[in-house]
Amino acid sequence: MTLNEHELDSSTPDENSSEKMPGYERLWRLVLAVAIVGGPLGYYVGSALNSTVHENGSTSIAANAAANPIFNAVHLVAYVLASFLLPLGAVGLAYLTYARAPWPATIGGLLAVVGWLPFSALTALDDLMRAMAQLPDSGSYATLLDRFANDAVMGGYLLVYIVGHLVAYVLLAIALRRAGVIPSWAAWSMLASSPLTVAVFVLPGRPLVLGDVALTLLVIGSIPAARAMATRSRLSTP
Numbered sequence: 001m002t003l004n005e006h007e008l009d010s011s012t013p014d015e016n017s018s019e020k021m022p023g024y025e026r027l028w029r030l031v032l033a034v035a036i037v038g039g040p041l042g043y044y045v046g047s048a049l050n051s052t053v054h055e056n057g058s059t060s061i062a063a064n065a066a067a068n069p070i071f072n073a074v075h076l077v078a079y080v081l082a083s084f085l086l087p088l089g090a091v092g093l094a095y096l097t098y099a100r101a102p103w104p105a106t107i108g109g110l111l112a113v114v115g116w117l118p119f120s121a122l123t124a125l126d127d128l129m130r131a132m133a134q135l136p137d138s139g140s141y142a143t144l145l146d147r148f149a150n151d152a153v154m155g156g157y158l159l160v161y162i163v164g165h166l167v168a169y170v171l172l173a174i175a176l177r178r179a180g181v182i183p184s185w186a187a188w189s190m191l192a193s194s195p196l197t198v199a200v201f202v203l204p205g206r207p208l209v210l211g212d213v214a215l216t217l218l219v220i221g222s223i224p225a226a227r228a229m230a231t232r233s234r235l236s237t238p
Contacts, residue, residue: 032092033230037222039089039116042082044215049075052129057142057149064133072130079123086116089222090168092229097175104178108171115164118157125149162201166194173221182224190221 021029051067052060064072094109128148132141148154170191177187196214200206 029229032088032095033226035085035088036092036229037089037219037226039082039085039087040215040218040222042078042085043119044212044219046075046078046082047211047215049078050126051075052126057145058139060129061133061138061142061145064129065138076123076127076130079119079126083116083120083123086119086165087113090116090165090172093172093176093225096181096225096228097172097179100179101175104171104175108168108175110168111164112168112172115161115166115168118161121154121157122161125154166197169194169218176225181228182221186221186224188221189217190225193218193221 049071051072052063090109090112093112094105097105098109125148129145132138132145135141173187173191176182176190177184182190193214196210196217200208200211200214203210
């Protein structure tokens, strides 16, 4: 009994502190922690400042031309940062849950990475709209924008983006809760972000406010996961 108590006492600091964590591990843990919460946060900020809702070419170009240039620039910067952080954050979420929920972590992590990669292409589409809006006779580019945004390449990117990351966050939320990494409210918050995002596309009138709510829930649910990544020193204990 004395030996067991000694082993328990000596193992507790390793599980709840990062005092013995090597510097290189502390660095990549910090990077993943920032990515877990920074990716959704960047997406939220960019969407809040986005002047277009990707209707048709003429509407999108006109909205960019009328938008505040500073807000439009910040929205693009936020999207660019998010495009790098979101796939990294997905890797971090999968790593947090791999030991105790390997299949949901593996499938969810792969789907999330693949689903977030096209976000760069969609961000570039926003940049193209802004560039067209700044040219003389900008309305004449509406047909070109429509053809580019709706062709097979961009359509494929959009399909992978929608299906991949939305299914992934359902699986990752389940895995995070099963592994005991985040509390129930955070897992439900993360999971609920996916059906709310789908509702934006399927409900009449495209209620964009639901997209803002979904991103808010995703940010809130990601905070405990980021904290676990940054503070826990033993994440692989089955």
